[in-house]
Amino acid sequence: xxxxxxxxxxxxxxxxxxxxxxxxxxxxxxxxxxxxxxxxxxxxxxxxxxxxxxxxxxxxxxxxxxxxxxxxxxxxxxxxxxxxxxxxxxxxxxxxxxxxxxxxxxxxxxxxxxxxxxxxxxxxxxxxxxxxxxxxxxxxxxxxxxxxxxxxxxxxxxxxxxxxxxxxxxxxxxxxxxxxxxxxxxxxxxxxxxxxxxxxxxxxxxxxxxxxxxxxxxxxxxxx
Amino acid sequence: xxxxxxxxxxxxxxxxxxxxxxxxxxxxxxxxxxxxxxxxxxxxxxxxxxxxxxxxxxxxxxxxxxxxxxxxxxxxxxxxxxxxxxxxxxxxxxxxxxxxxxxxxxxxxxxxxxxxxxxxxxxxxxxxxxxxxxxxxxxxxxxxxxxxxxxxxxxxxxxxxxxxxxxxxxxxxxxxxxxxxxxxxxxxxxxxxxxxxxxxxxxxxxxxxxxxxxxxxxxxxxxxxxxxxxxxxxxxxxxxxxxxxxxxxxxxxxxxxxxxxxxxxxxxxxxxxxxxxxxxxxxxxxxxxxxxxxxxxxxxxxxxxxxxxxxxxxxxxxxxxxxxxxxxxxxxxxxxxxxxxxxxxxxxxxxxxxxxxxxxxxxxxxxxxxxxxxxxxxxxxxxxxxxxxxxxxxxxxxxxxxxxxxxxxxxxxxxxxxxxxxxxxxxxxxxxxxxxxxxxxxxxxxxxxxxxxxxxxxxxxxxxxxxxxxxxxxxxxxxxxxxxxxxxxx
Numbered sequence: 030x031x032x033x034x035x036x037x038x039x040x041x042x043x044x045x046x047x048x049x050x051x052x053x054x055x056x057x058x059x060x061x062x063x064x065x066x067x068x069x070x071x072x073x074x075x076x077x078x079x080x081x082x083x084x085x086x087x088x089x090x091x092x093x094x095x096x097x098x099x100x101x102x103x104x105x106x107x108x109x110x111x112x113x114x115x116x117x118x119x120x121x122x123x124x125x126x127x128x129x130x131x132x133x134x135x136x137x138x139x140x141x142x143x144x145x146x147x148x149x150x151x152x153x154x155x156x157x158x159x160x161x162x163x164x165x166x167x168x169x170x171x172x173x174x175x176x177x178x179x180x181x182x183x184x185x186x187x188x189x190x191x192x193x194x195x196x197x198x199x200x201x202x203x204x205x206x207x208x209x210x211x212x213x214x215x216x217x218x219x220x221x222x223x224x225x226x227x228x229x230x231x232x233x234x235x236x237x238x239x240x241x242x243x244x245x246x247x248x249x250x251x252x253x
Numbered sequence: 254x255x256x257x258x259x260x261x262x263x264x265x266x267x268x269x270x271x272x273x274x275x276x277x278x279x280x281x282x283x284x285x286x287x288x289x290x291x292x293x294x295x296x297x298x299x300x301x302x303x304x305x306x307x308x309x310x311x312x313x314x315x316x317x318x319x320x321x322x323x324x325x326x327x328x329x330x331x332x333x334x335x336x337x338x339x340x341x342x343x344x345x346x347x348x349x350x351x352x353x354x355x356x357x358x359x360x361x362x363x364x365x366x367x368x369x370x371x372x373x374x375x376x377x378x379x380x381x382x383x384x385x386x387x388x389x390x391x392x393x394x395x396x397x398x399x400x401x402x403x404x405x406x407x408x409x410x411x412x413x414x415x416x417x418x419x420x421x422x423x424x425x426x427x428x429x430x431x432x433x434x435x436x437x438x439x440x441x442x443x444x445x446x447x448x449x450x451x452x453x454x455x456x457x458x459x460x461x462x463x464x465x466x467x468x469x470x471x472x473x474x475x476x477x478x479x480x481x482x483x484x485x486x487x488x489x490x491x492x493x494x495x496x497x498x499x500x501x502x503x504x505x506x507x508x509x510x511x512x513x514x515x516x517x518x519x520x521x522x523x524x525x526x527x528x529x530x531x532x533x534x535x536x537x538x539x540x541x542x543x544x545x546x547x548x549x550x551x552x553x554x555x556x557x558x559x560x561x562x563x564x565x566x567x568x569x570x571x572x573x574x575x576x577x578x579x580x581x582x583x584x585x586x587x588x589x590x591x592x593x594x595x596x597x598x599x600x601x602x603x604x605x606x607x608x609x610x611x612x613x614x615x616x617x618x619x620x621x622x623x624x625x626x627x628x629x630x631x632x633x634x635x636x637x638x639x640x641x642x643x644x645x646x647x648x649x650x651x652x653x654x655x656x657x658x659x660x661x662x663x664x665x666x667x668x669x670x671x672x673x674x675x676x677x678x679x680x681x682x683x684x685x686x687x688x689x690x691x692x693x694x695x696x697x698x699x700x701x702x703x704x705x706x707x708x709x710x711x712x713x714x715x716x717x718x719x720x721x722x723x724x725x726x727x728x729x730x731x732x733x734x735x736x737x738x739x740x741x742x743x
Contacts, residue, residue: 149462169424189420192420204430207382211382225415245413
């Protein structure tokens with residue numbers, strides 16, 4: 030028997046697949062600007078998904094949240110990151126991951142693991158809903174993986190932002206977004222966090238003269 | 254009215270310091286704002302106790318105060334008041350030594366009030382989303398204060414603190430979303446699906462599988478904030494590198510908010526699951542943290558680091574107490590949390606004095622404190638005696654009650670707790686022996702230090718150790734019955 034899939038579902042599936050795909054690309058991306066662009070692309074997908082939900086559900090608050098995503102994650106944060114990278118003069122830095130194959134294998138394992146967690150939950154009505162929640166959870170965990178395997182401070186911001194994208198995507202798809210006040214608060218916190226990241230970059234730059242956070246390991250005493 | 258005032262004073266403080274924070278009298282104003290906030294919180298306490306149900310709702314049900322949160326609100330405002338008294342002299346000394354400049358001092362006071370505000374929002378919020386935002390806000394407000402001295406070590410510590418906490422808290426947001434999702438699915442209307450009060454009414458019909466998943470994420474997320482062991486790496490660094498008043502606030506107040514959030518979620522999820530699974534998870538994490546800190550504490554050479562491991566140890570034990578559940582254990586958890594905050598903030602303040610006077614954090618270099626600086630040395634000694642659990646201070650009572658509560662349910666854990674307590678006692682006393690009683694060096698600094706808030710905190714801890722007043726006892730009992738279902742006084 031053929032399963033009927035509406036156009037809406039097809040679009041949402043495509044978007045969610047692309048969001049997952051972009052997280053995978055980020056994991057082994059070699060240039061800083063390239064990474065920032067991919068993040069902006071992922072945020073743009075999130076914006077499209079939000080807009081689509083808003084149109085389908087006729088929710089005014091979701092139009093608003095789509096605008097927040099567009100302004101904050103597609104425009105402001107990538108722009109800020111471009112600015113930081115330019116000011117710190119590190120755009121020439123090549124950030125080659127050490128074991129790209131292992132990283133991707135690990136990422137694959139994480140996605141499978143997310144299926145393992147989500148599939149038994151009976152609350153999700155359709156298979157489609159399960160797939161999308163799996164994608165959202167995977168994106169959160171892949172963001173964490175990105176922060177763990179890449180040792181560059183700028184990539185840390187991207188990892189954190191990818192986690193937030195995953196969170197917003199899961200909220201969007203499972204609960205039609207969060208209440209307005211919470212969404213505003215989270216967006217505000219995000220903005221402050223990115224600014225703080227910027228402040229830290231300049232501090233780290235002046236204190237250890239590199240963006241490689243592996244050099245930040247002087248506080249392991251106990252061995253004296 | 255009084256509730257609005259309580260949130261208004263820190264806001265006013267922030268605005269005031271943005272305008273006038275660079276003057277030398279800013280420290281005095283910081284004390285004033287903190288004291289006013291403290292008074293307002295006491296007023297709120299009186300209001301809540303006099304109200305019919307013992308709880309109050311504000312601002313269109315977005316804010317909620319009951320006995321449990323009120324204990325912690327008053328604790329928070331009180332400690333931020335005493336630490337404000339301490340930080341005035343401490344920060345002026347820093348300014349005179351040119352460790353910081355006037356602009357950094359201004360930043361410090363702005364963030365001090367912002368931190369108080371976010372802490373109060375955590376405890377008063379009825380909305381689990383706003384709770385999350387405030388916990389994140391508390392992290393953001395303190396991140397740059399950890400690196401106030403701008404040394405490479407302090408920047409490293411602040412970076413670790415910032416990264417670990419925001420990632421941890423991001424996971425907690427996923428947990429929060431899971432709870433929200435399960436609430437929306439049982440057709441609670443949108444405006445109510447994030448409110449504690451509404452969620453509690455519908456606790457029984459929420460989806461258990463999803464709540465369990467949510468709790469795992471919440472435990473990891475808020476557990477990072479508590480400093481539970483696999484996620485504790487930020488804690489010793491941040492505590493040892495930040496300015497002393499900041500360490501006192503981090504250790505005395507910030508660690509509590511994670512635990513508060515976790516206990517609130519436990520209160521929601523426990524009746525739904527009907528099993529003790531969540532409690533066992535909390536007990537396991539708490540016990541592991543406790544033992545880990547106990548075993549590592551004696552190897553520390555940095556005096557602030559050693560006491561920050563002691564914070565991990567005590568927070569672990571408190572998490573264990575709340576995990577144990579039941580009236581007595583929950584009562585102990587709450588009481589322990591209050592006393593620990595008082596004593597630990599006092600200790601970090603006296604450590605600030607010691608470090609400012611001796612210019613060293615290394616326990617190999619600080620010697621003979623009781624001889625060279627008797628008053629500073631004695632306050633630290635008394636604080637140490639209190640924290641390692643000697644009677645008559647409140648920590649001793651809490652530990653004894655905790656052992657009794659454990660005896661009833663898990664006999665085999667009792668020896669583990671006792672061994673852990675002895676280990677930390679031995680470790681701290683072994684390390685600090687030369688610090689107090691060694692041969693002191695001759696050059697004695699004549700820097701002015703502030704002792705009053707330390708004495709104040711310790712005397713309250715002592716008083717609660719000797720005698721718990723009847724009204725306070727009733728109040729704690731009321732909070733306990735909220736957490737555990739029934740109180741210890743029948």
